[in-house]
Amino acid sequence: MVKLLKREEIEEFFARLKKHIPDPKTALQYKNPYTLLVAVALSAQATDKSVNKATEPLFETVDTPEKMLALGEAKLTDAIKTIGLYRGKAKNVIALSRILIEKHGSMVPKDRAALEELPGVGRKTANVVLNVAFGEPTIAVDTHIFRVSNRTGLAPGKDVLAVELGLEKRVPDKYRLHAHHWLILHGRYTCVARKPLCPTCVVRDLCNFPDKTHLMAARPDANRSTLRGAALREARPEKPRLKTASRKTAKR
Ligand code: SF4
Secondary structure, rough: OOOOOOHHHHHHHHHOOOOHHOOOOOOOOOOOOOHHHHHHHHOOOOOOOHHHHHHHHHHHOOOOOHHHHOOOOOHHHHOOOOOHHHHHHHHHHHHHHHHHHHHHHOOOOOHHHHHHHOOOOHHHHHHHHHHHHHOOOOOOHHHHHHHHHHHHHHOOOOOOHHHHHHHHHHHHHHHHHHHHHHHHHHHHHHHOOOOOOOHHHOOOOOOOOOOOOOOOHHHOOHHHHHHHHHHHHHHHOOOOOOOOHHHHHHHH
């Protein structure tokens, strides 16, 4: 098991992420807590980009539970058909909109249990809504946060709940509100799944991952942007080389 980061190392870890990403935000587009809830529910097993592409035109006219019910399931299904699992998600969004009207006065509840009772809303979605819409210091563990927490020794755990509870215990209070976004962005752009960009990582010296990539050691003279480009190229799968006909053959 990876070595745990010490308290003072965790402090420094977040101080550096904060300096590197001073204004962390969700990549999902939304207009109010209701559209945020819908966007997060649609983003399960889909990219934020694909969700934004569908919701940007949708949210221009449909931004309340009443308007969603008026739109209806068939039209919603058509509007989000570029997002994975769209049929089931459309059903859930219509059902949750109805519950919001009937049980919560058309408002998104600021309460984990009430959120998790909504169709298609699990712990992760509830955490994102509580954090982004209501400013609660929750940490929704997705694939990026799970990987970064385990690799670095920040909060290792066998499953997402273990990691979430570990982060709740170990992340200093002053960094809790934005920890979720810092860790996602760090995992999405630097500590990527295949060949992490360790040579340009701002927490490289703190991280306990035993298999860091080593470009920096090989090129101590290179500057940061050169290294980043090289690290990105290294992380990309190689393209197969096409055989081209020799000039002599081509002329025939
Ligand atoms: S040094 Fe590498 S493994 Fe560690 S956090 Fe940075 S990118 Fe991830």
